Amino acid sequence: MWISITIFILTYVFIIWEKFDRAVVALSGAALMILFKILQQEDAFREIDFNTIGLLIGMMIIVMITKRSGIFEYLAVKLVKLAKADPFKIIILLSLATGLLSALLDNVTTILLILPVTLSIAEDLKINPVPFIIAEVFASNVGGTATLIGDPPNILIGSAVGFSFTDFLINDAVIAIPMLFLTTLIFAFVYRKKLITGEEVKKKVMAFDEKEFLKDKTLMIKSIAVLGVVIILFLFHSVLHYESATVAMSGAIFLLLISGLKPETILHEVEWKTIFFFAGLFMLVGGLKETGVIKQLAEGVLDLTNQDIVLTTLAILWVSAIASAFIDNIPFVTTMIPLIMHLGTISDMNIQPLWWALSLGACLGGNGTIIGASANVIAVGIAEEHGYKITFGKFFKAAFPLMLLTIVIASVYMFFAYLI
Numbered sequence: 001m002w003i004s005i006t007i008f009i010l011t012y013v014f015i016i017w018e019k020f021d022r023a024v025v026a027l028s029g030a031a032l033m034i035l036f037k038i039l040q041q042e043d044a045f046r047e048i049d050f051n052t053i054g055l056l057i058g059m060m061i062i063v064m065i066t067k068r069s070g071i072f073e074y075l076a077v078k079l080v081k082l083a084k085a086d087p088f089k090i091i092i093l094l095s096l097a098t099g100l101l102s103a104l105l106d107n108v109t110t111i112l113l114i115l116p117v118t119l120s121i122a123e124d125l126k127i128n129p130v131p132f133i134i135a136e137v138f139a140s141n142v143g144g145t146a147t148l149i150g151d152p153p154n155i156l157i158g159s160a161v162g163f164s165f166t167d168f169l170i171n172d173a174v175i176a177i178p179m180l181f182l183t184t185l186i187f188a189f190v191y192r193k194k195l196i197t198g199e200e201v202k203k204k205v206m207a208f209d210e211k212e213f214l215k216d217k218t219l220m221i222k223s224i225a226v227l228g229v230v231i232i233l234f235l236f237h238s239v240l241h242y243e244s245a246t247v248a249m250s251g252a253i254f255l256l257l258i259s260g261l262k263p264e265t266i267l268h269e270v271e272w273k274t275i276f277f278f279a280g281l282f283m284l285v286g287g288l289k290e291t292g293v294i295k296q297l298a299e300g301v302l303d304l305t306n307q308d309i310v311l312t313t314l315a316i317l318w319v320s321a322i323a324s325a326f327i328d329n330i331p332f333v334t335t336m337i338p339l340i341m342h343l344g345t346i347s348d349m350n351i352q353p354l355w356w357a358l359s360l361g362a363c364l365g366g367n368g369t370i371i372g373a374s375a376n377v378i379a380v381g382i383a384e385e386h387g388y389k390i391t392f393g394k395f396f397k398a399a400f401p402l403m404l405l406t407i408v409i410a411s412v413y414m415f416f417a418y419l420i
Contacts, residue, residue, distance in 0.1 A: 054245025320361025325368025
């Protein structure tokens with residue numbers, strides 16, 4: 001157990017230190033878990049969530065093909081004109097759009113769709129896109145909290161307990177959507193001094209004809225059609241019983257077939273470094289699961305609260321949030337689900353509030369660091385590919401305090417909605 005903890009902590013120290021590439025560090029940590037025989041090689045590979053990996057690769061391919069049509073530049077100009085080329089208004093519009101789309105799709109897919117638009121806008125207005133990216137990542141996780149399909153923890157909880165799409169709207173969306181608007185306004189206010197561009201640049205951008213940016217209308221129609229079908233299948237995945245990776249990869253393959261583009265050109269643009277970073281993290285956290293570290297953490301929380309409903313609910317909310325900021329929330333939620341179920345069988349406690357505490361804590365907590373949620377890692381990877389480095393410290397400084405604010409708000413909501 002202590003070896004696995006040591007490897008985990010050292011790996012995260014090197015990731016935060018940022019002297020070495022984070023994908024190499026994560027894979028090194030995973031390799032040490034195998035070399036020290038904490039995980040067998042076969043077990044380590046089984047820890048990789050290939051549904052997440054497949055979803056990421058599939059959506060990256062779809063986005064890369066769609067980008068070639070010029071649709072993102074077209075949308076960027078339309079949005080800039082709607083906001084009168086005011087960066088302050090643009091960050092609000094982009095963040096709200098990101099959050100609301102994340103509730104209908106999932107936060108990773110939304111980030112893959114929104115970031116190309118964001119980068120185009122920043123380039124046109126000659127401003128740094130990093131404030132936009134951080135605000136959008138935060139919005140994607142808050143918005144994803146609202147629905148069954150918005151964030152992987154909600155999918156896991158809904159599947160295990162039998163909650164419907166409507167259940168999440170009634171219990172999570174009622175607090176997540178107001179938080180989306182609040183945090184978006186806070187980010188806009190915090191970054192207001194950086195959201196400045198020259199009047200000449202504004203006039204130049206407002207004079208753009210968005211139609212000129214459409215390079216290939218046929219490819220645009222094909223891409224939008226495939227993307228539309230993929231989104232519909234995402235919405236009905238619980239009825240059709242198709243995994244999200246199956247949907248995304250099928251759409252990507254079909255779009256490759258009908259686009260007429262060379263596959264090697266598109267595959268070359270996939271963020272492979274980010275994919276391998278995820279693979280390393282999955283194996284790294286798998287080592288903690290194998291040695292019982294995550295389970296002991298969860299059980300310790302339940303023992304500490306002595307099964308008091310108020311303390312247990314708030315403890316699950318806060319521990320889920322802090323843990324999800326530093327550990328991928330998928331294995332944590334997977335571990336907590338049977339423990340909460342077990343608590344319901346051995347006590348008279350009403351465990352209904354505990355599910356919503358777990359959902360809110362795991363989803364909102366992912367905003368704490370750049371490695372707290374899949375959307376964060378994807379966004380940082382894309383930004384780096386375009387020459388904008390978002391360090392662990394920079395993201396932490398901007399997002400962690402605001403993440404804590406959302407958990408405080410969630411605590412008040414939980415107390416008045418379920419505990420009095």
